[in-house]
Amino acid sequence: QVQLQQSGPGLVKPSQTLSLTCAVSGDSVSSNSAAWSWIRQSPSRGLEWLARTYYRSKWYSDYAVSVRSRLDINAVTSKNQFSLQLNSVTPEDTAVYYCAREAAARGYGMDVWGQGTAVTVSS
Amino acid sequence: DIQMTQSPPSLSASVGDRVTITCRASQTIGTYLNWYQQKPGRAPNLLTYAASSFPSGVPPRFSGSGSGTDFTLTISSLQPEDSGTYFCQQSFTTPRTFGQGTKVGIK
Numbered sequence: 647q648v649q650l651q652q653s654g655p656g657l658v659k660p661s662q663t664l665s666l667t668c669a670v671s672g673d674s675v676s677s678n679s680a681a682w683s684w685i686r687q688s689p690s691r692g693l694e695w696l697a698r699t700y701y702r703s704k705w706y707s708d709y710a711v712s713v714r715s716r717l718d719i720n721a722v723t724s725k726n727q728f729s730l731q732l733n734s735v736t737p738e739d740t741a742v743y744y745c746a747r748e749a750a751a752r753g754y755g756m757d758v759w760g761q762g763t764a765v766t767v768s769s
Numbered sequence: 770d771i772q773m774t775q776s777p778p779s780l781s782a783s784v785g786d787r788v789t790i791t792c793r794a795s796q797t798i799g800t801y802l803n804w805y806q807q808k809p810g811r812a813p814n815l816l817t818y819a820a821s822s823f824p825s826g827v828p829p830r831f832s833g834s835g836s837g838t839d840f841t842l843t844i845s846s847l848q849p850e851d852s853g854t855y856f857c858q859q860s861f862t863t864p865r866t867f868g869q870g871t872k873v874g875i876k
Contacts, residue, residue, distance in 0.1 A: 683865070693813070693856060695865035708863040711770075744812055754860035755803035755818030762812050 648672035650745050650760040657766050658739075664732040664767075668745030668760050675721045675728055676701045681748040683756065684719060684730045688741035698748065699728055735767045771795050771859050775868035783876045788844040790871045792857035795838075801861035802840045804833055807870075808853045816855070817842065849875055 654666035668682070675682055681700035687693050697719040699707045707719050713732065721728040732739060743763045746756040772795035782788050792802065800820035805813035817823055817833040820840055830845045844851055852875050857868040 685865075692869050693858075693867040695863075695867070698863070698865075710864045746812075748860065752815070752824065753801055753803065753819035753822070755815050756805075756813070756858070757815045757818070757824060759812035759814070 648747060648758045650747065650758055652743075652745055652760040652763050654743075654763050654765075656764055657768065658735050659769050660736055660767055661734055664730070664735050664739065664743075664765060666730045666743055666745070666763055666765075667727055668729070669725070669727040670747075671726070673747065673758075674723075675726055676723050678702060679750040681750075681754065682719075682721065682728045683746045683748055685744045685746060685756075686739075686741040687744070691741070694741075697730070700748075737767045739765070740767045741765060770864055771798065771862065771866050773857055773859060773866050773868040775855075775857055775871050777871060778869065779872040779874070781874040781876050782847050784847055784849060786847045788847050788851075788873065790842045790855055790857075790873075792835075792840045792842070792868050793838055794840075794859055794861075797837045798859045798861035800836050801859055802833075802835065803858045803860055804842045805856045805858065806851075806853050807856065813856060818860075844873075847873075847875070851875075 651669045683698040684696040697709045716733045718731040745760040747758040748754040802820045804817040807813040821833045
């Protein structure tokens with residue numbers, strides 16, 4: 647059974663960096679049949695896909711234009727986890743953040759989700 | 770970006786009713802359309818993928834259809850546990866995009 651376990655702070659000060667980690671069990675972040683995404687949800691923006699990373703003989707990453715200049719997504723194969731770093735946060739980045747697996751066998755639907763991390767950006 | 774438009778934004782129906790939610794993409798996405806159910810305080814849960822396929826464990830009262838730009842999620846006989854918010858999402862291209870959601874309530 648594939649599980650995703652998120653970790654990271656719930657409170658970040660404006661202008662600082664938000665760092666979240668998603669630990670994968672039951673699958674490999676280096677799988678050739680999956681991609682690993684970060685999504686956030688807020689009342690004002692709804693569900694907003696942020697980025698994904700995947701391995702197909704080498705690592706690839708895709709980003710949402712709205713956060714491209716501030717966001718970095720990385721996989722750490724030795725720990726079987728992937729992470730999100732969002733720089734220069736503002737109160738607009740307050741949201742529940744989720745990690746998720748996109749499964750090629752399911753049309754790249756997001757079939758496994760982390761538990762979510764409620765992040766507040768405030769001084 | 771591909772815009773996903775759902776309707777209605779909310780609905781209330783009785784147990785046993787047939788419920789239909791629609792989703793329209795701003796450009797053709799083939800059958801790269803997924804539906805999710807979300808309960809309050811929980812992560813979304815994949816309900817259908819590839820427009821009309823189901824992960825194991827999804828009750829047969831749920832069905833999905835459509836291709837191109839127009840898609841439908843149908844609940845053939847609404848049950849109390851079906852209350853929640855339903856989202857469509859395209860996986861045709863990045864950035865992935867979601868509909869704004871349809872909140873389903875039980876009368």
